[in-house]
Amino acid sequence: MAAWVEGRVIERIEWTPTLFSLRVAAELAPYKAGQFTKLALQRGEQRVQRAYSFVNPPTTPYHEFYLVKIPDGELTPSLGALQPGDSLLVQSQATGFLTLDELPAGRDLWLLSTGTAIGPFLAMLAEGEAFRRFENLVLVHGVRKGEELTYQALITSLVEQHGPRFRYVPFVSREAWPGAMEGRIPAAIDAGSLQERVGMAFSAEHSQVMICGNPAMVKETQQSLLALGLAKNLRRAPGNISMENYW
């Protein structure tokens, strides 16, 4: 049985009317960058729970979660109403295999995300191990509107710290946005425009690719990469592509 502990919101970050982050104080078992736990609220006899990835590297004294309020969602409107000092339930044991220790060696690390699924990649990048293991790192973030390109201060500090080894590529699908690519990630891989922007090809020899977020994006991106000769990364058959669906 999973153990639940009480957590306390210590800070909220408002990004947009629907995007927010919660910093939570809670006594949790050790976890790895890229993993997720469950947050829950008690409603009478019922505990309403959902999975959320850690955005913070595991060494920080708090746990940070990046969420989108789903209109008519069962849990997120209530999580979105939590204020500093409010309590919630947190599963103490994290889980998940979207972690660096599941990846074979490689030269280039591509981190492809949509929406709030940039979170586990920010945890990995901030933690630093990804920069020790890979020569070139690319963070791709697909959103609908430019205002959803969040965590810019952290991303800018990574760019400043690591220089040309680290590239950040935002995608905005529903409006033109300065510096962002238009459209969707799999279409840009098929067209070669993402590779052109980064100045690097996908290759079975050198690339490790992690994909996280919207299941349609995850599936289509995987198909695009398979067509380029990359293979799924499985424990029994190491390859290039590791994935996590958010729903």
Ligand SMILES: Cc1cc2nc3c(=O)[nH]c(=O)nc-3n(C[C@H](O)[C@H](O)[C@H](O)COP(=O)(O)OP(=O)(O)OC[C@H]3O[C@@H](n4cnc5c(N)ncnc54)[C@H](O)[C@@H]3O)c2cc1C
């Ligand atoms: C491994 C894992 C990690 C996750 N980590 C996060 C996270 O860090 N942040 C986060 O916001 N969500 C995350 N999710 C999704 C989260 O668990 C919930 O599904 C989400 O918060 C919706 O909960 P709800 O009860 O409000 O909506 P529900 O009533 O359960 O409605 C679910 C529907 O909401 C939509 N939806 C769910 N998640 C998202 C999303 N992230 N972006 C856009 N639409 C979505 C889908 O259409 C889905 O069918 C994760 C899911 C998994 C499986």
